[in-house]
Amino acid sequence: MTTGVLRNPDFLRFLSSHVANELGANISRVALPLVAVLVLHAGPAEVGVLSSLQTAAFLLIGLPTGVWVDRMRKRRVMMVSDLVKFVLLGSIPAAAALDVLTIEMMFAVALLAGVSQVFNDVADQTYLPHLVSTPQLSDGNAKLEVVRSGAFLAGPGVGGALVQLVGAPRTIVATAIGALASVFLLLAIRAPDKPPADAEHGPLLRGIREGLSYVWRDRLLRAFVATSGINNLCVSGVLGLSVLFLAQTVRLSPGAVGVLLMSGGIGGVLGGLTGGWLARKLGSARATWLAILIGAPAGLLLPMTQADWRVVCFAVTSIMISWAATMSNVGQTTYRQTVTPDHLLGRVNASVRFVTWGVMPLGALVGGLVAQQIGVREALWLLMICRVAAFVPLLFSPLPHARDYTDLQAKT
Numbered sequence: 256m257t258t259g260v261l262r263n264p265d266f267l268r269f270l271s272s273h274v275a276n277e278l279g280a281n282i283s284r285v286a287l288p289l290v291a292v293l294v295l296h297a298g299p300a301e302v303g304v305l306s307s308l309q310t311a312a313f314l315l316i317g318l319p320t321g322v323w324v325d326r327m328r329k330r331r332v333m334m335v336s337d338l339v340k341f342v343l344l345g346s347i348p349a350a351a352a353l354d355v356l357t358i359e360m361m362f363a364v365a366l367l368a369g370v371s372q373v374f375n376d377v378a379d380q381t382y383l384p385h386l387v388s389t390p391q392l393s394d395g396n397a398k399l400e401v402v403r404s405g406a407f408l409a410g411p412g413v414g415g416a417l418v419q420l421v422g423a424p425r426t427i428v429a430t431a432i433g434a435l436a437s438v439f440l441l442l443a444i445r446a447p448d449k450p451p452a453d454a455e456h457g458p459l460l461r462g463i464r465e466g467l468s469y470v471w472r473d474r475l476l477r478a479f480v481a482t483s484g485i486n487n488l489c490v491s492g493v494l495g496l497s498v499l500f501l502a503q504t505v506r507l508s509p510g511a512v513g514v515l516l517m518s519g520g521i522g523g524v525l526g527g528l529t530g531g532w533l534a535r536k537l538g539s540a541r542a543t544w545l546a547i548l549i550g551a552p553a554g555l556l557l558p559m560t561q562a563d564w565r566v567v568c569f570a571v572t573s574i575m576i577s578w579a580a581t582m583s584n585v586g587q588t589t590y591r592q593t594v595t596p597d598h599l600l601g602r603v604n605a606s607v608r609f610v611t612w613g614v615m616p617l618g619a620l621v622g623g624l625v626a627q628q629i630g631v632r633e634a635l636w637l638l639m640i641c642r643v644a645a646f647v648p649l650l651f652s653p654l655p656h657a658r659d660y661t662d663l664q665a666k667t
Contacts, residue, residue, distance in 0.1 A: 279433025281410020321605025550579020
């Protein structure tokens with residue numbers, strides 16, 4: 256019998272830092288493009304470049320970041336990352352006030368803030384086992400997912416309201432303050448920031464190869480990466496077409512489109528709230544398997560959406576996909592943290608994220624090209640059918656036969 260993870264004061268400080276950071280980051284998803292449009296009068300191409308630069312760092316430095324994080328103190332990495340974001344984001348309203356803000360400066364800020372976020376994310380997933388015991392990892396990851404999903408749901412609305420009240424440049428101040436608040440909350444954690452377990456600073460390429468090799472050798476990690484990669488490829492294509500589908504094919508009002516697009520955040524919050532409880536009742540491995548089995552066919556409802564009662568098909572699909580994705584994220588992260596040696600965890604986390612996130616820009620591109628050839632609704636059918644097949648690699652993994660991740664041993 257384990258005590259609740261929320262009884263751990265250091266975990267509460269860590270969780271609070273996520274609240275500040277994630278809310279600020281999701282406010283910036285609205286505020287940064289609005290600064291470009293309202294202040295600099297940027298066009299669609301420039302806004303598109305700005306958005307892509309915010310995530311480009313995952314492809315550019317995702318793999319070497321894992322090696323570097325394994326060689327550094329994890330909490331220090333997160334604090335420095337947050338300080339860098341505070342300076343970068345704070346420079347935008349300052350430059351706007353001085354009338355020296357340019358679109359090129361915003362491009363640079365978006366790219367560098369994305370680089371900082373890559374370091375933060377890898378260190379974040381590597382740090383949690385330093386704060387909580389192994390039986391509490393699933394519950395801890397579930398609580399962090401509640402924060403991420405809740406911020407994803409609330410952030411754009413808060414950002415839009417702030418832009419309306421104080422203007423787009425001043426809204427960026429809120430995101431900078433969130434990063435700074437995260438620094439102080441991380442600083443308040445009393446548990447020692449452990450020195451890196453990987454004391455040997457060998458060649459960078461060898462370190463990257465070690466992370467990728469570890470993922471490949473472990474049957475379940477390999478299956479998780481394949482499943483998540485296929486799923487993210489398909490879902491990113493669906494997300495890229497969703498606004499076009501709802502506005503032009505289904506012909507819904509902008510307000511209705513906005514409400515439906517927010518429904519995914521509800522599923523994420525539900526997944527985070529139920530993830531820890533289901534892991535305790537069913538077992539951490541079984542809870543992940545259940546989420547995948549339920550979430551896979553739910554996507555087939557989405558192409559059935561029409562401008563009548565069948566509009567609920569989109570909402571149900573969004574909620575179920577987000578719920579299943581959150582449950583799966585909790586399970587996968589818990590497994591990696593359970594079986595991966597501490598000195599390799601940063602590299603393994605970075606390798607997994609590089610592959611599973613790296614396919615997302617490709618999915619959006621493929622979805623658009625397919626829709627151009629066969630139609631939007633037909634493209635959604637094709638993407639969702641392909642997504643159902645994403646769980647097949649897990650059928651041939653140890654996951655269906657295990658109750659808890661602690662029952663499984665990494666095969667190295």
